Amino acid sequence: MKINAMPPCQAKCPIHMDVQGYVAAIARGDVQEADRIIRRTNPFPSVCGRICTRECESVCRRGKSVDEPVAIRALKRFASDSASVGSEVPGPETRFSEKVCIVGAGPAGLTAAHDLALMGYHVTVYESEDEPGGMLTRGIPRYRLPLDLVRSEVDRIRSLGVEIKTGYMLGRDISLQDLQKDFDAVFLGMGSEKSTCPECSGMELSGVWTAVEFLKDVSRGKKFNPGNKVIVIGGGHTAIDAARTCLRLGAKDVTIAYRRTIDEMPAGMDEVEDAREEGVRFEFLTAPEAFEGSGKVEKMRCVRMDLDKSCGGKGKLTCVEDSAFEMEADTIILATGYAPRTEAVQELCTEGGDRLEIKDAAGSTRTPGVFAGGDFVSGPTTVVQAIASGRKAADAVHRYLRGMDQSPEEQEKVLEDLDDDVARLVPEAGRQKPVCLNPGSRVHSFDEVEHVFTPEQARAEEARCLHCSLGAHVSQDCAVCLNCVLVCPYNVPRPGEEKAVIDMSQCQACGICAGQCPASAIDLRLESRTELRQNIRRVLEKAESSSHGEFNFAYVCDFSKFRPGDVQGENVYTINRPGLGRIDVYELLVPFEAGAREVLVSGCGEDDCKFKDCSLWTRRNVQKAARILESIGMDPERLKIVEG
Amino acid sequence: MIVAEVKPMAEIQDTIKKYSKVLISGCGSCVTVCLSGGAQQVEVLASSLRTAAKSQGQQLEVGQETQLRQCDPMFIEQIRDKAAGYEAILSMGCGAGVQTMAETLGNIPVYPALDTVFFGGADGQGGFMETCAACGQCILSRTGGICPVARCAKSLTDGPCGGAQAGNCEVSKDTRCAWQLIYVRLVRLGQVHLLKETTPPKARRVHPARLNRAE
Ligand SMILES: Cc1cc2nc3c(=O)[nH]c(=O)nc-3n(C[C@H](O)[C@H](O)[C@H](O)COP(=O)(O)OP(=O)(O)OC[C@H]3O[C@@H](n4cnc5c(N)ncnc54)[C@H](O)[C@@H]3O)c2cc1C
Ligand code: SF4
Ligand code: SF4
Ligand code: SF4
Ligand code: SF4
Numbered sequence: 060m061k062i063n064a065m066p067p068c069q070a071k072c073p074i075h076m077d078v079q080g081y082v083a084a085i086a087r088g089d090v091q092e093a094d095r096i097i098r099r100t101n102p103f104p105s106v107c108g109r110i111c112t113r114e115c116e117s118v119c120r121r122g123k124s125v126d127e128p129v130a131i132r133a134l135k136r137f138a139s140d141s142a143s144v145g146s147e148v149p150g151p152e153t154r155f156s157e158k159v160c161i162v163g164a165g166p167a168g169l170t171a172a173h174d175l176a177l178m179g180y181h182v183t184v185y186e187s188e189d190e191p192g193g194m195l196t197r198g199i200p201r202y203r204l205p206l207d208l209v210r211s212e213v214d215r216i217r218s219l220g221v222e223i224k225t226g227y228m229l230g231r232d233i234s235l236q237d238l239q240k241d242f243d244a245v246f247l248g249m250g251s252e253k254s255t256c257p258e259c260s261g262m263e264l265s266g267v268w269t270a271v272e273f274l275k276d277v278s279r280g281k282k283f284n285p286g287n288k289v290i291v292i293g294g295g296h297t298a299i300d301a302a303r304t305c306l307r308l309g310a311k312d313v314t315i316a317y318r319r320t321i322d323e324m325p326a327g328m329d330e331v332e333d334a335r336e337e338g339v340r341f342e343f344l345t346a347p348e349a350f351e352g353s354g355k356v357e358k359m360r361c362v363r364m365d366l367d368k369s370c371g372g373k374g375k376l377t378c379v380e381d382s383a384f385e386m387e388a389d390t391i392i393l394a395t396g397y398a399p400r401t402e403a404v405q406e407l408c409t410e411g412g413d414r415l416e417i418k419d420a421a422g423s424t425r426t427p428g429v430f431a432g433g434d435f436v437s438g439p440t441t442v443v444q445a446i447a448s449g450r451k452a453a454d455a456v457h458r459y460l461r462g463m464d465q466s467p468e469e470q471e472k473v474l475e476d477l478d479d480d481v482a483r484l485v486p487e488a489g490r491q492k493p494v495c496l497n498p499g500s501r502v503h504s505f506d507e508v509e510h511v512f513t514p515e516q517a518r519a520e521e522a523r524c525l526h527c528s529l530g531a532h533v534s535q536d537c538a539v540c541l542n543c544v545l546v547c548p549y550n551v552p553r554p555g556e557e558k559a560v561i562d563m564s565q566c567q568a569c570g571i572c573a574g575q576c577p578a579s580a581i582d583l584r585l586e587s588r589t590e591l592r593q594n595i596r597r598v599l600e601k602a603e604s605s606s607h608g609e610f611n612f613a614y615v616c617d618f619s620k621f622r623p624g625d626v627q628g629e630n631v632y633t634i635n636r637p638g639l640g641r642i643d644v645y646e647l648l649v650p651f652e653a654g655a656r657e658v659l660v661s662g663c664g665e666d667d668c669k670f671k672d673c674s675l676w677t678r679r680n681v682q683k684a685a686r687i688l689e690s691i692g693m694d695p696e697r698l699k700i701v702e703g
Numbered sequence: 704m705i706v707a708e709v710k711p712m713a714e715i716q717d718t719i720k721k722y723s724k725v726l727i728s729g730c731g732s733c734v735t736v737c738l739s740g741g742a743q744q745v746e747v748l749a750s751s752l753r754t755a756a757k758s759q760g761q762q763l764e765v766g767q768e769t770q771l772r773q774c775d776p777m778f779i780e781q782i783r784d785k786a787a788g789y790e791a792i793l794s795m796g797c798g799a800g801v802q803t804m805a806e807t808l809g810n811i812p813v814y815p816a817l818d819t820v821f822f823g824g825a826d827g828q829g830g831f832m833e834t835c836a837a838c839g840q841c842i843l844s845r846t847g848g849i850c851p852v853a854r855c856a857k858s859l860t861d862g863p864c865g866g867a868q869a870g871n872c873e874v875s876k877d878t879r880c881a882w883q884l885i886y887v888r889l890v891r892l893g894q895v896h897l898l899k900e901t902t903p904p905k906a907r908r909v910h911p912a913r914l915n916r917a918e
Contacts, residue, residue, distance in 0.1 A: 540736035541825075577741035578731060645746040652754045687747065690712035691755035 063472060064563065066527035067123075068115035068131060070473040073447035074100045078115055078131055079526055083585065085138055086521045086617040087635050094142030097135060101446060102173040102216060103166060105208040106195055108136025109509070112327060112441045120474070120527050124482035127490040129524050130512075137517040150219070151179035157460050160185065160242035162229045165193020166442050167433025168248030169216055170449025171456070176219040178457050183242070184221060187228035193250055194434075195442070197275045200300050201505040202307065206278075230403025235429070244428045244456045247404065248449065251434035255396040257292070261350030270301040270394035277304055286389025289313045290359055292347055293394030294324040295439070299331065301392045302339045306502045313339050314386065318346040318364050323373050333508065336498040346376075348383065350391055358387050399435045407431070421455030421465055422448060430455055474528050475564040481549045484671050485567065491520040515620070522618035522669045526637075529585040530566025531573055533559050536580035543572035543581060548672035569670035570641025574680060585637050594634055595646060599653040602632040612650035613701075614642055616662035618669050620703070631659075640673035647684035647698060657697050664702030674702070704824070705733040705797040706831045707740060707817040709748070716755060718814045719791060723762045725752070726789040727816065728782065728804065729769035730796035737831050740795030740817055742769045748795065748816060773800030779807040786811055822853075839908050845897045847888030855881035860902040 068078040077096050084093035097104045115131050122128030159175050161168040164186035172182045190196050195209045217223060227233055229249065238245050254269035256262060266286075270293065277283055289305040291298050294317040302313045315334070317324060320343045324331065335341070344364040350356050363382035368374040401413050407424045409416045415436055416425050422432040432448035434440055451466075458465055477485075494510040495501075501508050512520065530551075533543075537558035544552045544559060551565045552572060561572070561581070573581040573588070582588050602610040610630040615621045617637045636642070639662045650658045660681060665674040678700065685695035709715075719725050727745050735741030749765040756763035766789060770778040773796030786792060791812045794801040798819040805813035821833035836853040842860060843850060852858045856874035863882030866873030870883045889895045 536731065536742065538731055538735040538741060540738070540741075542738065577735045577738045577743045579742040579746070643743060645743065645750055648747065648750045648754060652750050652757065654757070687712070687751050691716075691751055691758070693754070693758060 064474045064528055065471045066474050067118040067120060068129075068527075070471045071118045072115045073443050074450060075471070076100050076115070076135075079524055079529060081138055082129070082131070082134055082521050082524045083526070083529075083617075083637065085134060085517060086637060088617075090138050090141040091143065093138035097138060100450070102170055103195075103209075103212050103442065103446060104135060104139035105212060106166070106204060107443060107446075108132060108139050109208075110199055110204050111135075111443050114443070120477050121523060121525050124477040124479070125485045125525075126487045130490055130492075130520050133491070133493050133512050134517060134520055137512045140511045151177050154179045155460070157181070157243040158183065158241070159244045159246070159456055159460075160238050161246045161248065162238070163187075163193065163248040163250055163433070163435065164191030164213075164223055164225070165248055165250050165433060165445060166195060167250075167435070167445035167449040167452075168193070168246065169213065169221075170446045171246045171248065171432070171453045172221045172223075172449075173216045173219060174450055174453030175456060176216070176221045178453070180457075180460075182221045184223040185227040185229065185233060185238075186223060186225045187231075189225050191223050191225060193248075193445075194252075197278045198252075198271060198297070198300075200274065200278070200304050200307075202303070202501070202508050203300070205507050228403075235404055235406070239426070239428070244460055245430070246422075246449075246452050246456060247407075247424075247429070247431040247435055248433040248445070248452075249400065249403075249435045251397045251399045251437075251439050253398045253400045254393060255398055256393050257347055257395055259347050259349050261352070261356065264350055264352050264356040265354060266352070266356035266388075266390050267350055268390065268392045270297045270392050271397065273301055273392055274304060277308070283308050285310045287311045288388050289390045289392065290386055290388045291315045291392045291394055293317065293396075294319065294326060295394060296326045296330055297397075297439075298392075298394035299326045299334050299339075301394055303334055303337060303502075305390065305392070306337055306339065307505055310390070314342055315339060316342045316345040316347065316359075316361065316386075318344065318376060319366055319373065320344060323366075333495075333498075337502050338498070342386075346378070347391075350388075356388060356391055358385050359391060360385050397434075397439045399438065419455075419465065420468060421451045423455060423465075428459060430459075477525075478565055481551065481565045481567070484549050485525070486669060486671060488519070488523050488669065490523070491516040518618075518620060526568040526585050528563055529583070530563055530568040531561045531570065531581050531583050532563070533561055534580045534582065536578045537576075538578045538580070540577055542575050542577060546575045546676070547572050548670070567670065568637070569673050570638050571670075571673060571676045574641050574643040574676065579643075583641065586641075591634075591636065591641075591646070594636075595649060598632050598634055599650060599655075602630075602655070603653055606630045606632075610655055611657040611659065612653075612655040613659040613661055614639060614646075619661065619663040619667075621661045621701075638670055638673060639677040640670060642677070642680060644680055644684045644687070647680060648687060651688065651693065651697070655697075657699060659699050659701050661701040704736055704822065705799070705819060706737045706821050706823050706833070707734050707797050707819040708737075709739050709744065709795075710816055710818055712751065712755075715748070715793065715816050716752070719752070719793060722790040724764045724766075724788070724790045725793055726766040726768060726782075726786055726791075727752075727793045727795060728773065728786075729767075730773040730794075730800050731769055731771045732773075734795060734797055734800075734817060735769075740797075745769055745795055748793075770796075773797075774803045776803060776807040779804050783808065838905060839912060840905050842902055845900060845902070846885045847892055847894065847897075849881060849885045849888055851881045851885060854878075854884075860905075862898065 069075050081093040081096040111132050113132050116128040119128035158181045161172045161184040164184050172184050176182050191213050192209045252271045285305045285308050289310045291302045302315050305313050345361050346364050347359050347361045349360045351358050363379040365377050365379050366374045401408050422430045430452045432452045433445040496508050552559050552561045568585045570583050613633045615633050615635050616639050617635050668674050685698050689695045727749050729740050729745035745767045749767045753765050768782050772778050793814050793816045794804050795816045801815045822835045823831045823833045826832040833853050838852050856872050867880035872878040872880045
């Protein structure tokens with residue numbers, strides 16, 4: 060359904076994932092569909108379901124106005140882990156003769172390859188390492204992102220016809236000129252992994268490492284003994300991962316030294332927390348001056364820093380006088396920053412500089428037909444930013460090859476905040492937390508730390524989404540009776556000049572008004588009346604034809620703990636739907652018309668319902684329908700509410 | 704607006720018992736607003752009748768339709784062709800709607816599914832109250848905006864009967880005495896002196912009243 064304002068979660072997501080779309084599919088119990096929705100914009104669901112930086116959650120309207128954000132990432136993981144693998148990948152509709160080359164098989168390059176292959180291009184990827192995946196296979200440790208998952212996502216991309224050639228390095232084995240000759244367009248996604256190190260003496264000592272080199276070696280399976288005492292310098296996720304990896308390699312005392320404070324750390328707070336739980340210590344406002352030792356590093360000399368936050372930004376750092384101190388170390392790992400390696404593409408760089416000259420958001424370079432993206436352009440960012448960049452580049456390549464104008468910069472309209480008056484009325488519900496391996500034992504292996512949601516957790520969490528922008532709308536049939544104004548538990552509808560008006564940004568999509576509108580003029584974007592009615596007809600036809608006249612029928616709320624099949628008894632045919640308040644009297648009666656013996660309406664009940672007053676209105680509708688049954692000589696007990 | 708309520712099911716079933724193909728026709732105006740004859744009620748009645756017929760082993764086909772306003776032939780014309788396919792029509796319009804439909808369609812019987820009960824205004828959620836009797840000679844200017852013709856059980860126009868108790872009507876204990884309300888309102892408006900005026904006898908109206916749009 061086309062909507063004219065995006066929910067903030069979707070707008071904030073760099074690839075505008077249809078969050079509520081897949082959350083609603085999970086609610087319906089259709090994880091396969093949820094996975095399909097996710098894959099429409101994201102070729103790495105199982106990766107993003109684990110390590111995405113969750114920009115969506117930071118703006119979730121539930122978190123902003125009610126209690127805590129919906130655990131969107133964990134729900135995505137639930138969908139992608141539960142969906143059966145090998146679900147069909149649709150091939151391209153058209154095929155073009157042009158060939159596109161991608162350099163670098165990280166998430167940026169592979170996403171561009173994926174999208175271009177789906178558009179119908181021949182895509183070849185050159186990767187310098189012996190395995191594709193970029194930082195997904197060689198940077199991010201296994202305890203956060205198991206390797207087989209990355210491999211299976213890469214295999215799916217291969218199955219679209221993408222050829223991945225490993226062991227080819229641009230600048231060493233091939234040149235940009237070669238590629239321009241052989242291909243019609245080129246995308247460069249070579250990441251950002253040249254370490255930028257602080258100016259310290261003793262860098263040459265053995266035992267001093269740069270984090271990405273260290274993590275890469277570990278991921279390649281190289282045996283490492285970091286000794287007992289490790290100091291990691293830096294504050295991003297690379298620093299945290301290096302520290303946690305050292306614990307897993309047997310280090311006893313691991314400290315992260317960061318020159319600013321915890322508030323400025325680029326790493327996510329949950330990562331910091333996980334590291335703390337495992338025993339990593341933090342020294343803030345600490346900067347290295349020298350690494351010392353004879354041949355092998357033995358200690359770090361460092362100073363305390365002072366951070367003046369009054370000047371804005373990340374603040375101004377100065378050394379505190381006479382604050383020098385020493386820390387013992389068997390290994391020192393530097394995670395202090397990375398820059399792209401641009402030597403192989405000097406002709407695309409700024410005059411005399413080492414940065415790529417980029418002309419637009421799609422990543423066009425100085426040379427027509429050569430595009431760049433991911434960390435290679437932006438410096439170190441995140442997986443989802445790299446995916447977004449790959450998507451934009453694929454679109455740009457396609458437009459370039461087809462002689463079309465480049466896409467205009469997108470400007471989404473974002474749904475406004477929830478009014479306090481409405482937010483106050485939304486029942487609170489605590490956020491579900493995935494189970495994690497216990498910190499004491501998990502540091503002895505690279506086993507994945509965080510578990511996927513149990514089905515019960517996913518159900519509870521899915522029900523927390525407020526379905527932003529999927530609420531009610533009023534059609535021309537409105538008779539302006541203002542019943543909706545009277546019944547809405549959140550006081551959203553208002554009398555307008557010609558008809559009732561329902562503010563999309565405030566509606567909670569409970570559907571109560573739709574069930575009470577005498578003109579049937581209200582519909583929900585979450586599930587339209589047409590969809591619902593078709594569904595009812597389909598199930599009733601099936602019931603009639605396969606049950607020989609003896610069947611029961613049940614409406615089951617998506618947000619309750621009931622699932623299709625839970626409503627016990629022989630010959631029960633169910634319809635799952637988001638909320639019960641929406642079911643009108645006709646919909647309660649129509650199964651009897653088809654010959655149902657009993658009609659059950661199953662939901663949480665008043666205390667657990669995610670919608671205010673929903674069970675009240677459900678009960679009223681059931682009572683009305685029961686009275687009608689009685690009036691036509693049928694037993695009203697044949698219509699029942701089942702709560703629990 | 705006009706307020707109506709759905710007739711008892713048994714009565715509706717009785718009116719259509721000899722037919723096997725009936726069209727239910729709702730109205731999108733007043734009776735939609737008073738929750739008795741709009742699109743939603745049409746669906747509910749149609750389904751109820753079909754279910755009842757099926758459970759009694761009878762053949763009954765029920766069609767459904769809702770016009771914007773049933774009391775105008777121009778809207779009825781819109782369903783003339785569809786109506787021709789049915790043996791009878793069950794109108795969910797007010798009495799005026801039923802008659803316009805019967806008049807316009809001519810050769811198909813049209814039956815009421817509603818009892819038209821009064822003119823009134825909204826009175827709480829889904830509630831309505833009779834507030835005007837369409838007497839043709841409005842006296843609201845003298846009664847503080849409260850109509851004793853419609854709201855006094857005896858339609859007294861020159862003061863109360865004297866039987867009210869604690870402000871409630873002697874005829875029906877859950878109704879406020881209209882004249883008590885009028886008095887309180889006039890006090891508030893500083894117009895109690897109006898009670899001294901008597902209402903001239905109302906001229907007996909000749910039914911049906913008429914109004915020409917062109918005049
Ligand atoms: C330790 C660590 C932890 C991280 N944790 C997270 C996290 O939790 N969440 C998150 O969102 N992000 C995280 N990131 C960041 C994320 O991994 C990167 O932002 C992302 O991988 C960038 O994707 P990319 O495709 O641009 O580059 P990369 O993933 O770096 O891929 C670039 C690819 O190009 C290849 N290449 C380089 N030069 C050449 C050449 N000359 N010829 C051919 N191939 C070449 C490389 O071998 C590599 O495979 C982490 C990064 C690290 C290092
Ligand atoms: S409540 Fe749901 S739709 Fe709204 S911002 Fe949060 S996740 Fe998105
Ligand atoms: S309940 Fe329906 S008909 Fe009445 S005002 Fe609301 S939208 Fe209009
Ligand atoms: S769907 Fe629910 S929240 Fe939205 S306007 Fe209707 S009754 Fe109110
Ligand atoms: S008690 Fe009041 S409202 Fe009732 S009949 Fe008498 S005057 Fe009329």
